[in-house]
Amino acid sequence: MNQQIRAIAELDRVIHEPGRLMIAALLFAVDRADFLYLQHETGMNKGTLSSHISRLEEARYVDVEKTYRGKVPRTLLRLTAAGRKAFEQYRRDLKQAL
Amino acid sequence: MQPSAEGTSMSQVEGFLKLPKLYDNIDGVTELCIGFMCLAWTLLAWLQMHTPEGAVWHRMYTLFIFVAVMCFITHFGSKAIKNRITYRRTGYVEYRRDKQWVPMAIAAAVAALVPVGLFVASRRHWHIATPVCLIGLGIAAFYIPYARMARWRWATFGAMVAAPLVIAALPAELVEAFANHVSVFSAIPATAVGAYWLTFGIDGALLMLSGGIGLWLYLRHTQAPAQEGR
Numbered sequence: 001m002n003q004q005i006r007a008i009a010e011l012d013r014v015i016h017e018p019g020r021l022m023i024a025a026l027l028f029a030v031d032r033a034d035f036l037y038l039q040h041e042t043g044m045n046k047g048t049l050s051s052h053i054s055r056l057e058e059a060r061y062v063d064v065e066k067t068y069r070g071k072v073p074r075t076l077l078r079l080t081a082a083g084r085k086a087f088e089q090y091r092r093d094l095k096q097a098l
Numbered sequence: 099m100q101p102s103a104e105g106t107s108m109s110q111v112e113g114f115l116k117l118p119k120l121y122d123n124i125d126g127v128t129e130l131c132i133g134f135m136c137l138a139w140t141l142l143a144w145l146q147m148h149t150p151e152g153a154v155w156h157r158m159y160t161l162f163i164f165v166a167v168m169c170f171i172t173h174f175g176s177k178a179i180k181n182r183i184t185y186r187r188t189g190y191v192e193y194r195r196d197k198q199w200v201p202m203a204i205a206a207a208v209a210a211l212v213p214v215g216l217f218v219a220s221r222r223h224w225h226i227a228t229p230v231c232l233i234g235l236g237i238a239a240f241y242i243p244y245a246r247m248a249r250w251r252w253a254t255f256g257a258m259v260a261a262p263l264v265i266a267a268l269p270a271e272l273v274e275a276f277a278n279h280v281s282v283f284s285a286i287p288a289t290a291v292g293a294y295w296l297t298f299g300i301d302g303a304l305l306m307l308s309g310g311i312g313l314w315l316y317l318r319h320t321q322a323p324a325q326e327g328r
Binding site: 021022025026028029030031032033034035036037038039040041069074076091094095098 | 107108111114115116117118119121185188189190191192193194195323
């Protein structure tokens with residue numbers, strides 16, 4: 001039981017937040033995706049999604065690239081190597097905790 | 099699928115990981131492409147069965163040109179739909195290239211094993227209904243992940259399961275008539291050719307129909323945002 005509690009305490013808090021977990025999981029399964037895709041899959045509004053991405057960017061888990069598709073701006077997001085490692089570790093820790 | 103405020107279960111995390119894979123067919127384009135390829139093969143087989151031996155449709159270079167045109171249409175057709183419709187409405191996804199060899203390896207293995215299996219079946223005079231059923235059911239099994247995306251797609255799955263069973267129960271003369279009573283390869287009898295022609299034709303039509311409905315529903319329920327934010 002103690003070990004389980006310890007495992008829960010050791011969960012990465014940046015990824016553990018439900019909104020950020022969705023973003024990390026979606027980006028983990030792809031090479032990169034744009035802001036619109038994440039908005040569509042997570043159902044979050046622009047502001048909430050943007051703040052979660054900023055938090056992941058601060059932790060250096062996500063790489064944000066601003067490009068254009070024709071004249072329309074596009075924000076491409078990719079999980080960094082550190083982000084991938086952190087997400088894999090989170091999955092292992094969560095399995096252990098549950 | 100949203101994680102609860104109290105916490106996140108492992109199954110939810112695994113569920114999120116599957117979403118991008120399903121997104122590839124959110125617009126029904128994957129089904130349209132596979133259905134188109136099945137119908138194209140059916141058309142080529144029909145041309146081969148209804149033309150004399152020396153006709154252009156029996157030449158090897160025709161096969162290569164046909165495959166090239168088919169690949170060109172599916173590749174650029176799906177790309178055009180994705181670029182002009184899907185990415186503008188529900189977003190862009192670039193899939194990981196390191197895992198793309200897996201479906202290709204499976205497709206290559208199946209493509210190599212099917213003719214070998216057919217050859218063995220015909221040499222040993224097995225009843226041809228069995229391999230037809232197996233291939234038809236194999237195609238239906240391949241469709242299961244797509245059927246899980248929406249409830250109405252299970253009807254397509256049901257029709258795909260029923261098709262080979264019905265074909266296997268048809269009288270041999272009738273099935274042979276679909277193949278114009280000729281064999282494309284000398285090792286495979288007309289009954290088998292007719293049965294495979296029907297299987298691929300019906301499955302191709304079902305996939306095109308299902309993909310078409312999927313695309314129509316996608317267009318109906320989504321619209322491009324005015325401008326991307328952030």
